Amino acid sequence: MKKIRYAVVGAGWISQIAFMPSIAQTGNSEMTAIVSGNPANARKLAEFYGIGQVYPYQRYDELLKSGLVDAVYIALPNSLHADYAIRAANAGIHALVEKPLAVTVAECEAMIAAAERNGVQLMTAYRLHTEPGTLEAIDMVRRGEIGEPRIFSSVFSFPVGAGNHRLKAEHWGGPLQDIGVYCINAVRHLFQAEPTEVIAAAASAPGDQRFAEVEEMVSATLRFPGDRLAHFTASFGADDLDQYRVIGTKGQIEVSPGFKFDRAMKIRLTSGGGTEEKSFPQYDHFSGQAHYFSDCILKGIRPEPDGGDGLADVAIMRAIEEAARTGRSQKISLPPRPSHPVKEMGRAFPMAEKRLML
Structure with missing residues (x-):
């Protein structure tokens, strides 16, 4: 080959x-x-x-x-x-x-x-576009297992040590760019739509020198077509949390962990008065x-x-930054995505074990 x-x-x-x-x-x-x-x-x-x-x-x-x-x-x-x-x-x-x-x-x-x-x-x-658990979550929404998806909510946080390159403004560092991007990309494909408006706020713990150049945390609320809302918080100062939830008209799914690559994913579906949990092996993303x-x-x-998918997230993050800076909502205008992740993209490789860390 x-x-x-x-x-x-x-x-x-x-x-x-x-x-x-x-x-x-x-x-x-x-x-x-x-x-x-x-x-x-x-x-x-x-x-x-x-x-x-x-x-x-x-x-x-x-x-x-x-x-x-x-x-x-x-x-x-x-x-x-x-x-x-x-x-x-x-x-x-x-x-x-x-x-x-x-x-x-x-x-x-x-x-x-x-x-x-x-x-x-x-x-x-x-x-995550080739990770089977993520693709199953997207497909569950697509199949209508929670009805019409109306709400997305996510928190992605972990404490970052002083001196980490993620805290450098010169390279457009910060929690929004490094981990908030996962939340944005997830909801765009779960809702299969692009946001039209955003409001946002940024905050940092007083006196914490880690955040002299970038904010500690960013929270944003995005409006999507059909008057749907998505909210997320990304933080480099709070405890380790990695999850998202999609709530529809007939049920909800919770994915935890939702974004990291060092642990196996679980999906909890609540619908019709019952709860079902799906566990996946730890795949090598x-x-x-x-x-x-x-x-x-x-x-x-x-x-x-493709590049267009990456461009959309950058456009949204720049709008979030402006909304947080000005305190005013920002309009977003993006073309519809020509495609979204599908289960055929899934790749189920075991975790690689041979590595050298220097």
């Missing part, structure tokens, strides 16, 4: 803990290069995973033209996503880009245009995501979580 050859661009925590361990078991993907600013760590990772080449960021364009890679996995700070993805596209290389796709709508549009112009695939790394993207490349199929 032909395998898609990946360069890992940015060999930090998410690459080490999740992406790099996941590739070996996909069967249709392999890693052939690492691009990193830490040559010592990169060489250790390359030896551990049997990766042939290590490049500094200054030689990224050289790598793209070398014929060694078919695709890049971009796990850089948010502010660098667009530049590295556009350079890859211009070299005829596909790009799997961590969320948020970029820091502005204009950057997202430039990334999408570059991919289309050069005939390559651009995918926003929404790993990153193996599923890489397998799906490689499959799209090999078959010439546009990935469902």
Whole structure:
């Protein structure tokens, strides 16, 4: 079987803990290069995973033209996503880009245009779009098991330590961008619609120096067509909580955990006076995501979580920021999504066990 050859661009925590361990078991993907600013760590990772080449960021364009890679996995700070993805596209290389796709709508549009112009695939790394439990939750709503979905409510929080890169304003860090994006993306596909208006507020604990550059937490309420409402809170200062609930006219589903990749998912359906719980194995989200993207490349199929999906979330987050800053509601105008995640996208890989953390 032909395998898609990946360069890992940015060999930090998410690459080490999740992406790099996941590739070996996909069967249709392999890693052939690492691009990193830490040559010592990169060489250790390359030896551990049997990766042939290590490049500094200054030689990224050289790598793209070398014929060694078919695709890049971009796990850089948010502010660098667009530049590295556009350079890859211009070299005829596909790009799997961590969320948020970029820091502005204009950057997202430039990334999408570059991919289309050069005939390559651009995918926003929404790993949950291939996770069977998430796909079952979406399908339960689609099948009408809770009637018409009317309310979405979610809290995603965990405490972040001082000095974490997520707390840097220069890279558009913060809880909204890092974890609130999961809540936004989830409700858009559960409701199968785009929001039309948002109100929001941001807050930080007085005197907590962790949040000198970004807010501790953001809460937003989104209005959707059909006068439906979605509310979420994303926090870097509160205790660990990861769940969402969808309430319809005939029942409700609760998904907990809802977004993280380090534990198995459970869905609780309450309808008709009874409650049913569905438990899923702990799947490797990153193996599923890489397998799906490689499959799209090999078959010439546009990935469902494409650049447009990432752009929509960036547009919504920018509107949330403005609503929180001004205290006024913000209108949102987005085209309908041409597709949503379906169960056929599911990938049921076991958790990878071989990993090296530096």
